[in-house]
Amino acid sequence: MKKLSSFVLAVLAFSAFSLQTVAQSKTENVILMTLDGARLQEMFGGLDAEIFRSADKNFEKKATYKKFNAATAIERREKLLPFFWTELMENHGSIAGNRSLNSIVKTTNTHFFSYPGYSELVTGTARDSIIDTNEFGQNRWPSFLNFLQKKMRLTRDQAAAFGSWDAIELISTNDAKAFVVNSGPKGFDAPGIDPVLNEAAALTIGPAMSVRPDYFTYKFALDQMKKHHPRAMFISFGETDDWAHQRDYEKYLQSWHNTDAMLRGLWIFIQNDKQYRDKTTLIITIDHGRGNTGKDWSDHGSDVPEAQYIWMAFVGPEWSKRGEWKDSAEIYQNQVAATLTKLMGFDYSEQDVNAGRPINSLLLR
Ligand SMILES: [Zn+2]
Secondary structure, X not given: OHHHHHHHHHHHHHHHHHHHHHHHOOXXXXXXXXXXXXXXXXXXXXXXXXXXXXXXXXXXXXXHHHHHOOOOHHHHHHHHOHHHHHHXXXXXXXXXXXXXXXXXXXXXXXXXXXXXXXXXXXXXXXXXXXXXXXXXOOOOOOOHHHHHHHXXXXXXXXXXXXXXXXXXXXXXOOOOOOOEEEEOOOOOOOOOOOHHHHXXXXXXXXXXOOEOOHHHHHHHHHHHHHHHOOOEEEEEEOXXXXXXXXXXXXXXXXXXXXXXXHHHHHHHXXXXXXXXOOOEEEEEEOXXXXXXXXXXXXXXXXXXXXXXXXXXXXXXXXOOOOXXXXXXXXXXXXXXXXXXXXXXXXXXXXXXXXOOOOOHHHHOO
């Protein structure tokens, strides 16, 4: 009898332990979302009048100014990104990178331009001496998407990368055929895609020759989610960077605002879908920052050190933190791959021992 009791106790203790380990991670799907070169100054402060002035002397007469200007930084950013700041950050997630609150997020690569930034995000490692051009072509290193696909035995449709910039499909994987990739000024050749949308994507000129309007990226990603429910995804918006390079502050701001609406659309879908609701973790971030003077806000790269500062938002069922991070330890772009895969129950160092480690402060409740 005594023996039996200890056996029962041992079984109970073991079950409780297993339940606890299972309960620790509710994440069954992960999504990395990026906005190309969208400055932290607008993320945390909304419309920046000094930058607007440098782009246009008559800026105060512009409809965009009237639409997004307000007395305080908090009011301005809520006008620019109403869904992000009022719904997502109040009820579902948190954001790091506001330097005035002593929260710093940086790239570890020292190039501060797109390919090295995206590659650092998806592979977890900066390779400055090798990856030093946007024309690098097919990535030579596997990404967190490749890793999760292998670990979870995902089909070609259950991992996916969609981007507005044409290089996104090359950066996302070292194997072009492993999973669904679609980026650049073209449609999405998948069964059942709305032909009108597909034709519009192919025949609409984007903000740069290599970039399609973000709306198509959004719609194609959403279509994939509805039909195939990918467990691991990368969605990369591009417009903000191109309008900034062109010093068109109005279109740059409007792109931010439109991206907020698309993020809302994705969120509504996620929260109304059985596979995704309360089981999906998102990291939303940027590939690089940009300058912060009237002269260099449009630019980024190793000669614009301000561009090393980025922001990073975290939304998911594991994370109870809300709003802005304050007085927190510095975090890095190379920690994203390991953080997302850890939430899915895997150790990213199996794929890359040099990759950034999971973001610790997030994993503590
Ligand atoms: Zn970029």
